[in-house]
Amino acid sequence: MKQLDFFYFFGSGYSYLSVMRIGNVAREAGVTVRWRPFNVRTVMGENNIALRTQHAKVRYMWRDIQRRAARHGVPFTGPPRWPTDPDLLANRVGMVAAEGGWCEDYTLASFRAWYLDGVELGSRQHLDAVLPPLGRDVDATIALADGPAAHERLVQETDAARDHGIFGAPAFVVDNETFWGDDRLEEAFAWAAGDHSLQVQPQT
Amino acid sequence: MKQLDFFYFFGSGYSYLSVMRIGNVAREAGVTVRWRPFNVRTVMGENNIALRTQHAKVRYMWRDIQRRAARHGVPFTGPPRWPTDPDLLANRVGMVAAEGGWCEDYTLASFRAWYLDGVELGSRQHLDAVLPPLGRDVDATIALADGPAAHERLVQETDAARDHGIFGAPAFVVDNETFWGDDRLEEAFAWAAGDHSLQVQPQT
Numbered sequence: 001m002k003q004l005d006f007f008y009f010f011g012s013g014y015s016y017l018s019v020m021r022i023g024n025v026a027r028e029a030g031v032t033v034r035w036r037p038f039n040v041r042t043v044m045g046e047n048n049i050a051l052r053t054q055h056a057k058v059r060y061m062w063r064d065i066q067r068r069a070a071r072h073g074v075p076f077t078g079p080p081r082w083p084t085d086p087d088l089l090a091n092r093v094g095m096v097a098a099e100g101g102w103c104e105d106y107t108l109a110s111f112r113a114w115y116l117d118g119v120e121l122g123s124r125q126h127l128d129a130v131l132p133p134l135g136r137d138v139d140a141t142i143a144l145a146d147g148p149a150a151h152e153r154l155v156q157e158t159d160a161a162r163d164h165g166i167f168g169a170p171a172f173v174v175d176n177e178t179f180w181g182d183d184r185l186e187e188a189f190a191w192a193a194g195d196h197s198l199q200v201q202p203q204t
Numbered sequence: 205m206k207q208l209d210f211f212y213f214f215g216s217g218y219s220y221l222s223v224m225r226i227g228n229v230a231r232e233a234g235v236t237v238r239w240r241p242f243n244v245r246t247v248m249g250e251n252n253i254a255l256r257t258q259h260a261k262v263r264y265m266w267r268d269i270q271r272r273a274a275r276h277g278v279p280f281t282g283p284p285r286w287p288t289d290p291d292l293l294a295n296r297v298g299m300v301a302a303e304g305g306w307c308e309d310y311t312l313a314s315f316r317a318w319y320l321d322g323v324e325l326g327s328r329q330h331l332d333a334v335l336p337p338l339g340r341d342v343d344a345t346i347a348l349a350d351g352p353a354a355h356e357r358l359v360q361e362t363d364a365a366r367d368h369g370i371f372g373a374p375a376f377v378v379d380n381e382t383f384w385g386d387d388r389l390e391e392a393f394a395w396a397a398g399d400h401s402l403q404v405q406p407q408t
Contacts, residue, residue: 043260054371056247056366056369056370056371057371059369060369060371060382060384063382064383064384064388066402067391067400067401067402070400070401070402071391071400071401071402162260165260165263165264166260167258167260167261167264178264178267179268180264180268181387183385183387184268187271187275196271196274196275197271197274197275197277198270198271198274198275
């Protein structure tokens with residue numbers, strides 16, 4: 001089965017749209033998704049001044065996300081707390097979850113808590129709400145997320161993202177082709193299916 | 205007839221896609237397009253470090269434009285000279301053209317010359333190739349573009365773009381709603397038609 005890598009960040013506003021959409025799109029396409037959180041702050045830091053200081057762009061971003069959520073039937077009740085996850089704890093728990101094979105469920109629950117329940121990512125409130133229903137002990141999971149393996153994996157996943165030319169979240173990689181932004185989700189799956197227009201040979 | 209404002213820049217890579225597509229989309233939608241070149245460098249300077257220094261993003265941009273051109277049937281023969289139009293002369297001729305009512309034709313001819321014929325925007329070669337077929341005298345037009353009215357109009361159009369919250373090119377404004385990026389072209393026209401999902405009242 002064809003595999004697509006989904007690179008995203010706990011705390012990226014646009015990643016919410018892809019988190020909520022990619023499961024259905026992948027099922028319909030018959031493609032397996034590898035959920036790969038990474039540290040977008042590192043790769044954006046190399047390329048950009050902090051988005052939060054760009055007022056016109058931030059104002060536009062929330063309105064655009066609202067419009068696109070409506071368009072795709074994704075729930076939207078207003079901009080979430082942002083920036084969030086100051087110590088990258090939500091992202092490091094994502095490393096534990098990816099290692100343990102429960103990253104998709106953890107991600108969906110976390111983005112819902114963040115966007116729809118007003119929870120700060122990486123807070124005790126977030127992890128208390130999200131981990132027990134997944135059968136995970138909160139303190140034990142935090143201890144793992146604070147350990148060297150989780151820190152190291154986050155660096156490695158961020159390096160992997162950078163190696164694919166990724167400079168923002170979300171991004172999709174399939175057959176070594178990189179697509180950036182929730183608005184490229186369908187294009188990435190078209191690529192996975194081999195029917196992107198650039199792949200189709202002209203009729204002769 | 206509903207009117208949509210099309211803000212773009214002579215020298216913006218993504219604007220090429222919209223320049224080549226918007227005529228057909230607008231005709232089908234029955235919407236009038238007001239072609240409004242503006243100085244994106246000013247509004248980006250407020251928000252961003254220069255795109256040209258962001259290597260991963262630039263590499264991605266040309267590949268993305270290639271893919272999207274293929275998708276939309278827009279000719280693409282490779283990245284154009286970029287950056288281009290160092291003195292904003294192509295953009296200031298755009299002010300003369302907008303004043304005179306021939307901005308759409310000038311823009312289409314210019315973006316084709318830039319992308320498909322390898323011409324530098326604002327060069328003598330560009331203006332010699334583009335202006336005479338439009339019935340415009342090259343020297344007289346350059347004199348107008350170098351005059352105070354053209355300079356002033358460019359400032360005013362850039363202010364208008366900023367007032368609409370625009371921070372990049374291309375952008376579309378309809379009914380005071382702003383859309384950024386060629387990938388929002390269809391969404392902007394859906395808004396113009398009143399059938400964007402955010403505008404549609406839920407069934408009760």
